[in-house]
Amino acid sequence: MAARIICGDCIEMMREIEAGSVNCCVTSPPYWGLRDYEVGGQIGLEQTLKEYTEKMVDVFQEVWRVLRDDGTVWLNLGDRYVSAPSGNLRPDHSGSGYTGTRGLQSWTAGAKTSETALDFGGLKPKNMIGIPWRVAFALQEAGWILRSEIIWHKKNPVPESVRDRPTKSHEQIFLLSKSARYWYDADAVRQPVSGTAHSRGNGVNPKSRMNAKGSRQNESFSAAVSGLVTSRNLRDVWAVPTNSYKGSHFATFPPDLIRPCIRAGCPQNGVVLDPFAGAGTTGLVALEEGREFIGIELNPAYVQLIKDRLEPLTTRRTLSLYLSEVEV
Numbered sequence: 001m002a003a004r005i006i007c008g009d010c011i012e013m014m015r016e017i018e019a020g021s022v023n024c025c026v027t028s029p030p031y032w033g034l035r036d037y038e039v040g041g042q043i044g045l046e047q048t049l050k051e052y053t054e055k056m057v058d059v060f061q062e063v064w065r066v067l068r069d070d071g072t073v074w075l076n077l078g079d080r081y082v083s084a085p086s087g088n089l090r091p092d093h094s095g096s097g098y099t100g101t102r103g104l105q106s107w108t109a110g111a112k113t114s115e116t117a118l119d120f121g122g123l124k125p126k127n128m129i130g131i132p133w134r135v136a137f138a139l140q141e142a143g144w145i146l147r148s149e150i151i152w153h154k155k156n157p158v159p160e161s162v163r164d165r166p167t168k169s170h171e172q173i174f175l176l177s178k179s180a181r182y183w184y185d186a187d188a189v190r191q192p193v194s195g196t197a198h199s200r201g202n203g204v205n206p207k208s209r210m211n212a213k214g215s216r217q218n219e220s221f222s223a224a225v226s227g228l229v230t231s232r233n234l235r236d237v238w239a240v241p242t243n244s245y246k247g248s249h250f251a252t253f254p255p256d257l258i259r260p261c262i263r264a265g266c267p268q269n270g271v272v273l274d275p276f277a278g279a280g281t282t283g284l285v286a287l288e289e290g291r292e293f294i295g296i297e298l299n300p301a302y303v304q305l306i307k308d309r310l311e312p313l314t315t316r317r318t319l320s321l322y323l324s325e326v327e328v
Contacts, residue, residue, distance in 0.1 A: 003283050003293040003310050007303045009041055010275035010296045014062040017294065022066045023183065023270035024291075026261045026282050028076040028253060029056065032131055033118045039299045043276075048119040049129065056135045057142050059275060064143070066273065070183045073144070073176040074261040076152065076253070077132040079168075082120045132172040139176060148175040148236055152257060155241040173238075173261070188263040190231035234260060253281040262289050280306030287313050 006013045030037065030044030032052040037044075043059070046052040063073060123129065140146050150173040157169035240257045258281060266272050268290050274282040277295030283306060286293040293310075297303050 003287060003314060004295070005277065005280075005283075005303055005306050005310075006294070006296045007298070007300055008296065009298060010043075011059055011062050013296045014066055014275060017066045017273075019065050020068050021271060022063075022273045022294065023068055023071050024262065024266035025063050025067060025071070025073045025075075025273045025275070026258055026265070026286075027074075027274045027276050028278070029059070029276045031078045031080065034078070034080055037299055042298055049121055049131065049134065052131075053135055053138050057138050060139055060144070061142065063273070063275065064178060067178060068183075069179050070181065071178060072147075072182055072184065072265040073174075074265060075136075075139075075174045075176060076171060076257075077135055077174075078171045079131050080129055082123045082125050082127040082129065083118075132174070136172075136174050136176075139174075144176045144178070145180065146174060147177055149173075150175065151237045153237055153239040155239050157242075173257075175265075183265065183267060185264050185267070186233060189234040189260045191234055193230055193232050234264065252279045255281055255285050258282055258285045259289065262286055262291060266291050277306055278302060280309045283310055284313065 006016075030042065032044055032046065032049060035044065036042075043055055044052070046055060060073070060075075067073070120127075120129070136146055136149075152171045152173055154169045154171070157167055160167045238257065238260070240254050243252075243254050262272055262282075262285055266286075266289075269292070271292045271294060272282060272286040273294045273296075275296045277283065277297040279302065280295055280297075283293040283295045287310065295306055297306060
């Protein structure tokens with residue numbers, strides 16, 4: 001087993017990966033206009049939503065090439081609201097010293113240039129934009145099969161000061177595939193039964209009970225009520241709390257959010273790709289679950305962060321850690 005960390009632009013670096021060599025992609029690209037990762041060429045600082053969506057399609061066109069025909073993509077994206085020019089940006093302090101929070105900064109080769117405002121395409125202020133679904137529909141048009149919308153229910157959402165709408169406490173994860181038939185291990189992610197089926201049985205064995213239309217209850221219901229089945233198929237709402245990481249990366253996947261994606265979407269000894277590796281949490285879980293990992297990250301500071309997180313695990317499990325030839 002091995003972990004390979006590559007520093008560079010994700011589209012360019014994926015071109016160096018063999019076609020059809022990846023089993024599963026689990027990733028969370030930078031959200032549009034919400035955070036500056038302080039490195040030239042980063043995705044997420046496009047001035048218009050159209051540009052951002054087109055960039056996502058370009059990225060996943062290369063993911064399509066490296067993914068096996070039976071591979072899957074698990075894509076996490078967050079939404080945002082139409083806002084005034086100020087407050088569009090959250091800086092990510094990774095050592096470059098930028099601390100400003102007003103406006104969206106345009107960056108070229110790592111240098112801050114003029115301040116610009118996001119173009120929301122004519123949407124009125126306070127509108128929820130629907131970015132995850134816009135990207136998902138664009139990927140559908142590009143040929144991907146959208147198989148599932150998974151709701152990541154954040155059990156400990158960030159408090160919001162709004163008083164005219166509910167506090168947002170969820171994000172989407174989209175399951176996409178190249179083909180109608182693909183690798184998916186449902187047994188690896190089965191959940192314990194809730195026990196609520198018993199109350200619906202009213203104490204009567206459904207095998208000998210007719211429903212209102214005069215037909216017998218289905219076998220799965222019968223098995224659940226009788227106690228023969230103790231688990232059920234994975235549901236599409238996952239209650240997973242956010243958790244902080246002591247490293248310098250702000251937007252970190254909770255490991256428990258990634259684990260079912262990898263267990264269901266990648267066979268043992270298969271290869272998991274994250275083209276936006278960030279703090280390397282996808283790689284951490286992939287190695288723990290007995291899969292290989294390829295992570296691509298544009299920011300050299302985060303490459304070092306990933307190396308520091310994965311190296312103890314690879315040493316403990318006598319795995320090999322390959323770091324691209326880049327100064328970190």
